[in-house]
Amino acid sequence: MKQWTERPLEFNQIRQMVEELATSTLGKEWISQMQPSTERQTVQLWLDKTEEAMVWLRMKGEISLRGLVDIRPSLKRAELGGILNEEECLGVAGTIRAGRNAKSSLRQVDIEKYELPLLRQMTEAIESLENLEHTLTDSIDEQEIVRDSASPELSRIRRQMETTRAQIQSNLQQVLRNKQKMLQEAIITQRFDRYVIPVKSEYRVQFGGIVHDQSASGATLFMEPQSVVPLNNQLRELELKETREVERILAELTNLIAEQADFLRSNIDLLGEIDFLLAKARFAHRHKAVIPNLATQRTISLRKARHPLLDPKIAVPIDVELSTPIQALLITGPNTGGKTVSLKTVGLAALMAQCGLPILAEPESTISLFSGIFADIGDEQSIEQSLSTFSGHMTNIIRILSQMDSDSLILFDELGAGTDPTEGAALAISILEDVMERGATVMATTHYSELKVFAHTHPHALNASVEFDVETLRPTYRLLIGVPGKSNAFAISRRLGLSLELIDAAEKHLSPEERDLEEMIATLTAERKAAEETLKEAMKLREEAESMHAEVRTNWERFEEEKIQLREKARQEARRIVNRAEQEADEVLKELREWAKLRPQDLKEHELNEMRARLGKVVPEMKLPQKMVSKKKEEKLEVGDEVYIPSFQQKGFIVEEVGNKEFQVQIGVLKMKLKANQLEKRETPKQQTKQPKATFVRSNQDVSPELDLRGKMVEEAIQEIDQYLDHSVLAGYKQIHLIHGKGTGALRTGVQNFLRRHRSVKSYRLGAIGEGGSGVTVVELK
Known part of the structure; x- marks a missing residue:
């Protein structure tokens, strides 16, 4: 008995299953010699290589080692001075090509995702030997015939051979036409590498020529006409020259192979192991096996x-x-x-x-x-x-x-x-x-x-x-x-169906210890089965809960995304309206200045009033949906009141009452004419009502350079940041701090996703060590 019991465990059959998945005799040889190891480092290395081969196979689908053959006997003969034949030379070329294909295939696997260090080390050690491969394939074609282009002399000889064959064919065709009655069949054939014609035996003397063979009955003689004997002799001489030139070419190719024998043997060892690893990977794929x-x-x-x-x-x-x-x-x-x-x-x-x-x-x-x-x-x-x-x-x-x-x-x-x-x-x-x-x-x-x-x-x-x-x-x-x-x-x-009486009688023959044992086993089995049923039910409920959680989360994320898109769309529309109003206001002011500069004496009061009225109409009236109408629309509004405009999500001050429930509102540097139901009154100290009417610029003393968001939900924080950014821009800040804390990182991620799309944000970063670190986002404003 050996250290490892293989036959009763049927390990040889497992070895055969893996061997069938190898693509070369070299890989099969590795598998046939496969034995267990007791060295942890060795076994771990084998498993790591196999795991990398599984990844390689999964990424590439299949790795071709087509052309790989065992060329070790050929290498030995080449080194001993023998001449390799065409098949052996092509075997060397195919093995070189298989190595290059393996190297190329692994290089195509993304090294950043899959390092595969062991396999890359193996394939990179394979010598390309492209020059030798090209020399061999340029000299020998796929049918294992030395090409005419292998040497100028071989090309010349074969051209002469074709010319001679053509002359022989022409000569024999003429004989067929002239001596039809003497022929058994009007065909040209070969006997012993000589072109002959089947002639009836009774015309042997009249036909003339050399008899090379006869049929089994003796009725037909295969004769070479005298007229083609010199041509056949010439063709035979050319064939001998061709053979000698082919042998010379093969000898040169063999010498080139012998010079690279060491590299080729190294390639053979590496490719044999790679084929072995790929066979194990195919086994894993076929049987859904894993690396333990x-x-x-x-x-x-x-x-x-x-x-x-x-x-x-x-x-x-x-x-x-x-x-x-x-x-x-x-x-x-x-x-x-x-x-x-x-x-x-x-x-x-x-x-x-x-x-x-x-x-x-x-x-x-x-x-x-x-x-x-x-x-x-x-x-x-x-x-x-x-x-x-x-x-x-x-x-x-x-x-x-x-x-x-x-x-x-x-x-x-x-x-x-x-x-x-x-x-x-x-x-x-x-x-x-x-x-x-x-x-x-x-x-x-x-x-x-x-x-x-x-x-x-x-x-x-x-x-x-x-x-x-x-x-x-x-x-x-x-x-x-x-x-x-x-x-x-x-x-x-x-x-x-055995009677209960017999079963009861049999149970009485059991000792108390045996009965206790059977009862214990029955109890354990029942408890085990109940525990398994409970576990199955718990796993089922868990899967349902996870599925529901995933569905709710998906719907919530979709809702959040749609809400952000709608808000962004409304913001862009508001910005478009404001931009149009600013452009119209600029045009009106420019026209007023030019008019006043050119004809100050002609500028009448009523014309100035018309211009001002035009300026006040640059912002079109906006009809808000019912849900956006302020709940405080019935509150009395007066000049100087601070108001909030929901449609623009901005604050402003009433500077003038222009009509029935219609006011002119100062928003930053802009003035807009809005109806009372478009405004929400804000509580404002009375001293703030004495603001200049020409322009309104919020003092940075009213706006803190930092905003504390800790404890807020993402959506609530985003709304507050949106308003805060506008106020900060009006206050003239170039840099502000948003304090969101560290926590799980969800608030920080939501804040930074919002900042990435905001029109007023130039850039942002996490705070430095003295600024609060990852609990603070520092925002640079445009």
């Missing part, structure tokens, strides 16, 4: 692990948890219930991981490194177990015990079976105790109730079972950790 984590302590934590040889459509995944201080897992349950498959699944996962292979499990599965994996697994399901079978199992167990150490993984199938149940159970317990005392990790399957009790009472052992559905009388193949398997003989018999 390597535990630093004794741990087996497999999530939904599957056996690679089972049909994934019907295979039931298992969860296995085994970690310190637990050393032993005892699996009980009915025959054909999945106990042996569970053992093989764990053993295979450990073997595959230590070979650098992905395992068939869910992400975040974890497994330890073992110094050896030993298994005594018999697939016999017969009830006729003879002494020889027991002896065979004991021979394996003795070998395992002699070779194992504290870091080994031991797998026992039906431990102690094949002999007297009492003696077998006692022997199984003693073997388990010995393995555990020596520090190894062990998994075993059994039917013995004594082993259930042993696992229940031993501090470093744990019970497990494969589930059995009594209602359908079928195993579910699920592995239940922490629950011993219940004997289902009575339940099955009851379902099949």
Whole structure:
């Protein structure tokens, strides 16, 4: 028995599955030599390379190594002075091309998203050798024939050969026309590389020429007419010259290959490993396998692990948890219930991981490194177990015990079976105790109730079972950790119709300890099932809650976005109106100044009043929707009152009453004529009513250079910032501070998103150390 038990775990079949996914004999050779390692650094390196290959394959879809062949025998012959043929030369060219394609493919993967350092190091070490590849492909075509262009001499020889062939064909065609009655068929053929004509045997003498062959019946002779003998001889000489020139060309190409033999061997090693890694990546993709984590302590934590040889459509995944201080897992349950498959699944996962292979499990599965994996697994399901079978199992167990150490993984199938149940159970317990005392990790399957009790009472052992559905009388193949398997003989018999009297009589033959054990198992199974149902319901409710939360959040974000868009649209419309009013006012003032300058004596009072009236009408009357009309529209407004104009989201002062419920309002440097229902009165000290009527400029003493937003919602803060920015601009500030605090960052993000689009903001930044850091945004105004 070797350090690794492969045949009972069917690891060779896994190796064959991976080997079928390699694209070259080199990759298949790497796979055939694949063996587990006990060195953590080595195994981690293998797994990292495999994971990078999985990313590479996922990004590129497929990586072609077409043309890659094992050229090592050719390289050896070239170095020994032999001449490579056309096929071997093209094999070298194809291998060079495969290396260059692999390097190019990996370079196309975005290095910023996927570094893939191990694979990049490998591919960058591949020598391009483009000159050698081009020389080979320029000299030999895809049909493995040396090209005419390979040398001037070869081109000249082949032109002469074509000319000679044409002369031979012309000569023979003339013979066919002139001597038709002597011919068996009017065709031209070849015998022994000589052009001949099939002639009836009775015309041998009359036809004249050299006989090269005859038909089986002797009625037809294949004769070379005397007139083409010199031409055929000339053609043969040219063919010999062609052969010598081709050999000379191949010798030159072989010398070029020999000069690069070391680089080519290095490329072969790298490409063989790359093909090996890609085969593992294809295996992972095909079987939905993952790279496991390597535990630093004794741990087996497999999530939904599957056996690679089972049909994934019907295979039931298992969860296995085994970690310190637990050393032993005892699996009980009915025959054909999945106990042996569970053992093989764990053993295979450990073997595959230590070979650098992905395992068939869910992400975040974890497994330890073992110094050896030993298994005594018999697939016999017969009830006729003879002494020889027991002896065979004991021979394996003795070998395992002699070779194992504290870091080994031991797998026992039906431990102690094949002999007297009492003696077998006692022997199984003693073997388990010995393995555990020596520090190894062990998994075993059994039917013995004594082993259930042993696992229940031993501090470093744990019970497990494969589930059995009594209602359908079928195993579910699920592995239940922490629950011993219940004997289902009575339940099955009851379902099949055995009388209750016989079942009750059988139960009386059980000892009190056995009855207590069965009751404990039944209770544990029921509690486990109830807990699983509760967990399923909780997970379902959680998924529903998460779905509802996501939907609400999406709707809220859409609402916020629409609200911002509507506000921005209204703001732009207001700004357009104001800009138009400013332009009209500028035109009126300019016209007044020019008129006054040119003809001051002609400027009449009524004309000036008309100009002023025109200036007062530059802002069109705005009809607000009902919801925007001020709730305080019935309040009495007077000259000097501070008012708020909702349509512009600005404050101003009434400077003049121009009509019935119509006022002229000073907003910054602008005057607008607005109706009373467009205004909202603000409480203002009376001394503020004595403002000059010509212009209104807010003093910076009325506006603080900083605004505290802490504790506010994003929408509330944005409204306050919008007004504050306008006031700050009117006050003449070039820089202001918005205090939003640090918190979760949501308020800061909302504030800065708003600042990014505001017309009055030149730039913004987070505060420096002395300015409040990330709790303050410093705004530069235009």
